[in-house]
Amino acid sequence: MFNLEKEIRPLMSNYRYNHTLSVVSECKNLAELFGIDGEKLIASAYLHDITKEMPTDSQLLLCEKMGIEIDKDTLNSPKTLHSFTAPALIMSDFPQYADKEILSAVRYHTTGRANMTLTEKLLYLADYIEPTRKFDECKRLREYFYADTCDIQKRLNDTIVLSLKYTISELLEKKEFIHSQTLECYNSLIKRIGD
Numbered sequence: 001m002f003n004l005e006k007e008i009r010p011l012m013s014n015y016r017y018n019h020t021l022s023v024v025s026e027c028k029n030l031a032e033l034f035g036i037d038g039e040k041l042i043a044s045a046y047l048h049d050i051t052k053e054m055p056t057d058s059q060l061l062l063c064e065k066m067g068i069e070i071d072k073d074t075l076n077s078p079k080t081l082h083s084f085t086a087p088a089l090i091m092s093d094f095p096q097y098a099d100k101e102i103l104s105a106v107r108y109h110t111t112g113r114a115n116m117t118l119t120e121k122l123l124y125l126a127d128y129i130e131p132t133r134k135f136d137e138c139k140r141l142r143e144y145f146y147a148d149t150c151d152i153q154k155r156l157n158d159t160i161v162l163s164l165k166y167t168i169s170e171l172l173e174k175k176e177f178i179h180s181q182t183l184e185c186y187n188s189l190i191k192r193i194g195d
């Protein structure tokens with residue numbers, strides 16, 4: 001883990017690096033709160049934004065080189081591209097971390113998806129609420145999540161639903177494309193009837 005802290009450093013600005021370290025620290029707290037080992041969650045936190053500052057052309061080239069086809073929703077939603085391309089860079093440059101749990105947490109940390117695993121949910125949440133985030137929504141979400149942790153699983157789901165409300169409202173407001181995985185994530189968390 002100590003190596004990852006150094007290895008990711010050249011891939012990002014000071015701002016992004018500080019954010020990443022804050023997501024790592026949030027994930028450590030969440031792992032303790034949820035009583036899980038957290039090793040893979042923490043690795044995914046270090047790696048989640050490794051392509052965020054890579055030029056779009058280079059990200060597209062990376063996927064081509066790795067033989068990965070980018071879906072149309074992701075292409076229509078540029079803010080989500082880095083979460084699609086980071087797993088490709090993990091597979092190519094950090095193969096020791098190319099583990100299913102780590103790759104899927106990184107892959108869905110921006111859009112969410114239907115029926116998320118606990119590791120996916122915790123990285124998604126940590127990325128949204130880590131304390132260096134200055135947006136009002138992020139602060140409100142952090143307060144909401146930690147205000148009542150009696151039924152922690154329910155609180156986690158309710159917090160993600162609230163985050164999706166903020167995200168989807170903002171996208172509607174700006175008339176931007178909504179990734180289908182974001183809508184599927186929302187629907188899977190509020191549905192009353194199971195699969």
Ligand SMILES: [Fe+2]
Nearest residue numbers: 023048049127
């Ligand atoms: Fe992030």
